[in-house]
Amino acid sequence: MSVNPPQGSEQPQPQPESRSVNTQGAVDLSSLAPDGQAGQASAPAGAGAGAGAPGAQPGQPAQASGADSWVISVSPQELQQVVQLSSQVPVIVLIHGTDADSERMRTSLEDLVDAQQGRVLMAEIDASSPEMAQAQGADQVPVATAFIGGRPVGEFDKSVPQEQLGQLVSQMVQLATQNGMTQALPPQSKRSGGAAEETEQELPPLHQKAHDALEQGDLDAAQAAYEEAIRENPGDEDAKLGLSQVQLMQRTSDVDLNEARQKAAENPDDPQAQIAVADVDVLGGHVEDAFARLVKFIQLHQGDDRETVRAHLVELYSVVGDSDPRVQSSRKQLARALF
Structure with a gap:
């Protein structure tokens, strides 16, 4: 199954040349990608094996029932193909095991990625696969690396508190928006059962208004929406955080x-x-x-x-x-x- 590109745009977005994060110590998976794949922009054969499908193997179709998802299971050899997609939307590559820490981080990220409705893609790699023995540091699971514009922009592992994962995903979306990546991918897989539908919550109207404005690159409108949310509820910590982040984006929008x-x-x-x-x-x-x-x-x-x-x-x-x-x-x- 190929990853469907954002509607109305198949051209890669500009890479964020000056926005990359120091990723010293990140797991090095580049050697696992076969030669000749770097230029491809379609998803690997395992794209149909989405979240919520334990034991799914690359090449199997997505389950017909369940909520839409933007999580795919891939093999290490297919990594480079997935990374190429980060020229369209941010990509998180999660290397996981079957331990409790892996399951917690995996489930949390799946929910957070799917809540972004196509603004982020996550690719999961099973650390128990024979190919992962070649990857330096691959035994240190779970570990996730974020990519934007084909480049790694950060790494995080189980030491990150659960409540901070949502901020990390939101920051990826905001950084991508700052670099002109405002479109969304259509669903790539299905999550089995109804758990995702039950846990996914709609944003409050003003938060959604701010989110939509960020998608359009309208920082002033996003700021106004968050400020209105704070006026209505001075204790709205999420709105305060969103406002601070938008103001940071405004201050840096023209900075070289x-x-x-x-x-x-x-x-x-x-x-x-x-x-x-x-x-x-x-x-x-x-x-x-x-x-x-x-x-x-x-x-x-x-x-x-x-x-x-x-x-x-x-x-x-x-x-x-x-x-x-x-x-x-x-x-x-x-x-x-x-x-």
Whole structure:
């Protein structure tokens, strides 16, 4: 079964040249892809073996019943074909086993990916397959690598709290939108039973309005929708997080990363130059680098510039999420820098 391209567009979207995340330590699967597959843009033969179909083998058709899904099971040899699809939508490649951690992460990601309705594709690789013995680090399951524009933009494993997985998937969609990837794939498989239909919840109207605006690349409309949601419910933490993320996208929409880094290097005492690099680093996934940059500035400066950077760092904490361990670690470093 071939992966169906987004309606009205079969041309690959531009690659996010300056938005890739440092993926040092990621599982290296590139050697498993046969020569000559890199240019293909169709799904592997196992595309029909979707989520919720335990034991499905590549080449078997999707089950006829169940909810639409954007999760496919693939073999390691088919990886490169799937990665090519990340020129159209973000792709998550999940290597999983049969252990409890794998099942929890797999189920959570399946629900989150399917909730995006084609804006993200997930390919699952069974770590028990003989071919995986060739992959460095493949025994460290579960592990997921995210791809946008044919490039890895980050890796996460079972150490990521369950509640943070949703933020990671949302950030992938937002990063793709920032790079002009606003279309969605049609369903690629079926999930057996009704579990997905029962767990999938509709977004509140204003959240859906913001989500739709992001799909269209209209950041101002997305901001307005989130602000209205907060006015209606000042305790709406999801809307606050969404607003912070949209504002980050607005600040970085016209930033050239190379120019920003050069300016920051040449002007170490300029708070706005350091803030600009921190913003693009957070958007691109270099969260720890962004936090460390601003904490260092706070350590070395006093007065209004120090307070400006401190306030911005706290705002970036809200973008990433207060429960994220990277935020918790940086808060401790900030406290030491201040006191």
